[in-house]
Amino acid sequence: MTQPVLVELWRGDIVESFHRGAFAVVDSTGHVLHEGGDIDRPVYARSAVKGLQALPLVASGAAERFGLVDAELALACASHGGQPEHVATAVSMLAKAGLDADVLECGTHWPSNEAASRALAAAGQAPCPLHNNCSGKHSGFACLGALMAGDADRARGLLRGYVEPEHAVMREIGASLESATGVRLASAPRATDGCSIPTYAFALRALAHAFARLGTGAGLTPERARAAARLREAVAAAPLMVAGTGRLDTTLMAHFGQRVFCKVGAEGVYCAALPELGLGLALKMDDGNTARAAEVAVVALIESLLPLSDDDRALVAPLRDVTLTNWNGRVVGRLAAVGEAFAQSAR
Amino acid sequence: MTQPVLVELWRGDIVESFHRGAFAVVDSTGHVLHEGGDIDRPVYARSAVKGLQALPLVASGAAERFGLVDAELALACASHGGQPEHVATAVSMLAKAGLDADVLECGTHWPSNEAASRALAAAGQAPCPLHNNCSGKHSGFACLGALMAGDADRARGLLRGYVEPEHAVMREIGASLESATGVRLASAPRATDGCSIPTYAFALRALAHAFARLGTGAGLTPERARAAARLREAVAAAPLMVAGTGRLDTTLMAHFGQRVFCKVGAEGVYCAALPELGLGLALKMDDGNTARAAEVAVVALIESLLPLSDDDRALVAPLRDVTLTNWNGRVVGRLAAVGEAFAQSAR
Numbered sequence: 001m002t003q004p005v006l007v008e009l010w011r012g013d014i015v016e017s018f019h020r021g022a023f024a025v026v027d028s029t030g031h032v033l034h035e036g037g038d039i040d041r042p043v044y045a046r047s048a049v050k051g052l053q054a055l056p057l058v059a060s061g062a063a064e065r066f067g068l069v070d071a072e073l074a075l076a077c078a079s080h081g082g083q084p085e086h087v088a089t090a091v092s093m094l095a096k097a098g099l100d101a102d103v104l105e106c107g108t109h110w111p112s113n114e115a116a117s118r119a120l121a122a123a124g125q126a127p128c129p130l131h132n133n134c135s136g137k138h139s140g141f142a143c144l145g146a147l148m149a150g151d152a153d154r155a156r157g158l159l160r161g162y163v164e165p166e167h168a169v170m171r172e173i174g175a176s177l178e179s180a181t182g183v184r185l186a187s188a189p190r191a192t193d194g195c196s197i198p199t200y201a202f203a204l205r206a207l208a209h210a211f212a213r214l215g216t217g218a219g220l221t222p223e224r225a226r227a228a229a230r231l232r233e234a235v236a237a238a239p240l241m242v243a244g245t246g247r248l249d250t251t252l253m254a255h256f257g258q259r260v261f262c263k264v265g266a267e268g269v270y271c272a273a274l275p276e277l278g279l280g281l282a283l284k285m286d287d288g289n290t291a292r293a294a295e296v297a298v299v300a301l302i303e304s305l306l307p308l309s310d311d312d313r314a315l316v317a318p319l320r321d322v323t324l325t326n327w328n329g330r331v332v333g334r335l336a337a338v339g340e341a342f343a344q345s346a347r
Numbered sequence: 348m349t350q351p352v353l354v355e356l357w358r359g360d361i362v363e364s365f366h367r368g369a370f371a372v373v374d375s376t377g378h379v380l381h382e383g384g385d386i387d388r389p390v391y392a393r394s395a396v397k398g399l400q401a402l403p404l405v406a407s408g409a410a411e412r413f414g415l416v417d418a419e420l421a422l423a424c425a426s427h428g429g430q431p432e433h434v435a436t437a438v439s440m441l442a443k444a445g446l447d448a449d450v451l452e453c454g455t456h457w458p459s460n461e462a463a464s465r466a467l468a469a470a471g472q473a474p475c476p477l478h479n480n481c482s483g484k485h486s487g488f489a490c491l492g493a494l495m496a497g498d499a500d501r502a503r504g505l506l507r508g509y510v511e512p513e514h515a516v517m518r519e520i521g522a523s524l525e526s527a528t529g530v531r532l533a534s535a536p537r538a539t540d541g542c543s544i545p546t547y548a549f550a551l552r553a554l555a556h557a558f559a560r561l562g563t564g565a566g567l568t569p570e571r572a573r574a575a576a577r578l579r580e581a582v583a584a585a586p587l588m589v590a591g592t593g594r595l596d597t598t599l600m601a602h603f604g605q606r607v608f609c610k611v612g613a614e615g616v617y618c619a620a621l622p623e624l625g626l627g628l629a630l631k632m633d634d635g636n637t638a639r640a641a642e643v644a645v646v647a648l649i650e651s652l653l654p655l656s657d658d659d660r661a662l663v664a665p666l667r668d669v670t671l672t673n674w675n676g677r678v679v680g681r682l683a684a685v686g687e688a689f690a691q692s693a694r
């Protein structure tokens with residue numbers, strides 16, 4: 001099936017490039033309210049489900065046991081830019097469980113925030129696993145492991161190999177994914193994510209359903225429902241932690257607070273919960289373009305669903321129809337959601 | 348028209364993302380030998396035609412007048428990484444014409460080569476127009492302007508506003524594009540490129556035809572045909588200058604020498620000449636993905652056309668079917684050209 005064009009890049013008077021994809025908007029009973037393209041093809045959820053993967057950290061009691069604060073819980077849900085405040089928060093999470101960065105198995109990359117990357121280089125330093133965009137999620141896994149182990153020494157042993165699908169920590173994460181999506185992981189395509197944990201492929205229909213549950217708690221166990229509420233509260237209170245300076249997740253949640261819980265994933269995936277509507281949404285761009293395609297599409301989708309004030313509209317309009325300038329600041333084109341693709345999706 | 352899938356990204360056992368596009372392979376008479384997708388839709392040529400835009404620098408006599416060497420002519424055709432050797436070469440080109448970076452109107456960005464960018468930051472420096480990936484092309488324009496002006500002082504005046512379509516320098520560049528593509532620029536969609544010069548949209552059929560001419564000289568004026576031969580020789584002699592460390596254009600031309608003259612452009616455009624076959628090729632990915640989609644596709648196309656030795660095959664195979672690893676070095680998938688898309692294109 002050929003998917004609809006969701007985002008176009010205009011240069012001068014013609015479309016230079018365009019992005020196809022699919023999206024689903026689902027309520028907490030699993031009913032599909034809006035859709036575009038193929039919503040049953042399996043899509044690797046990647047980092048878009050970090051919120052679901054953080055539920056056990058709270059539901060298990062680990063977050064309370066170690067006294068994790070909003071910023072730390074938000075970082076557990078984050079794909080962060082490796083800015084100094086992100087690194088410091090991961091260090092703090094680990095320290096509260098008596099651990100340090102040595103336990104992290106996420107691998108190392110330079111901060112995705114370019115200014116942070118250059119500042120690190122300018123200071124004569126090299127990146128470590130704390131700069132990995134997933135270090136908060138992994139620090140959350142480490143805190144969960146520390147609770148399971150009982151003390152920090154045993155935790156260091158227990159955590160070895162925690163990224164493997166059959167590890168006790170990862171089985172907890174998998175159970176959370178299963179209950180939220182309603183999909184048995186044994187039947188889902190599985191691959192390895194950038195940070196070495198398993199990533200599973202779900203239908204967009206199931207991912208959107210999971211986010212409807214994450215946004216409302218409906219259909220989750222009471223512990224996970226409370227955990228979902230706590231995470232939504234934490235991310236709204238510390239939106240810089242979930243992404244970083246100038247990043248869309250941070251921008252949207254800094255503005256909308258708990259009205260939107262959204263999360264980007266690699267390869268053009270985006271998921272969001274709109275709690276006041278009881279809805280979850282999920283989208284995937286065919287070409288895997290996250291930064292410009294999935295972001296513009298998710299803004300258009302949120303705009304089409306959420307009741308907006310003038311202030312809200314002033315925030316989202318330039319994110320859904322982005323003016324493009326060149327290195328001299330000249331306007332050269334625009335990146336714009338294809339309105340009809342979203343408007344005509346109503347069932 | 349829905350374009351064919353040319354490149355797939357596999358993760359685990361399923362396709363995670365895929366890239367559609369179109370391509371044309373044309374001889375110097377304009378006959379289309381192979382094609383896929385819509386080869387008549389106008390496509391902004393972007394940086395893929397820097398070789399054509401550098402023809403006037405040589406054909407005018409400016410390159411000879413200022414004693415430009417291989418590295419400098421290759422840089423005039425380049426989208427370079429802003430590495431120190433690129434910057435030094437642009438400085439040298441300008442100095443030979445009695446000019447400096449003050450005349451450049453390309454704008455400033457951090458080096459696209461990440462190591463060069465971090466090294467610049469580590470040295471406490473900020474980028475200038477010399478680091479712009481187009482600074483070699485613009486330095487070539489400046490040399491052309493210096494020849495037109497007669498001396499450096501007058502050149503500084505003449506060059507003001509040289510990025511505008513109606514400027515005397517840019518009219519020369521436009522004439523070169525017109526004669527190579529066979530398209531009247533007045534009838535082509537025009538927009539502003541990243542470096543502020545005009546970019547025109549051509550059918551892939553016309554771009555491929557232009558590269559067949561660039562690779563053979565057939566159909567060009569004698570001066571431009573000689574200039575084309577000189578540029579092919581220069582880029583083959585100094586392939587690091589045309590792109591940079593680890594970049595595809597550099598890799599291919601360092602290996603194939605004058606057997607391949609290829610050039611990447613922004614938004615998923617790639618053009619190449621295969622002089623021994625008398626062919627030119629041009630491709631454009633719908634989604635504008637250059638780094639992984641257009642690059643893999645152009646390698647597949649070159650591989651399908653050019654007679655290859657075992658050594659040649661050993662170079663191109665891992666560029667056409669790229670193993671993907673994560674931050675821990677684990678193999679997570681592959682990025683691969685869709686063989687049938689290229690194989691079934693023969694007319």
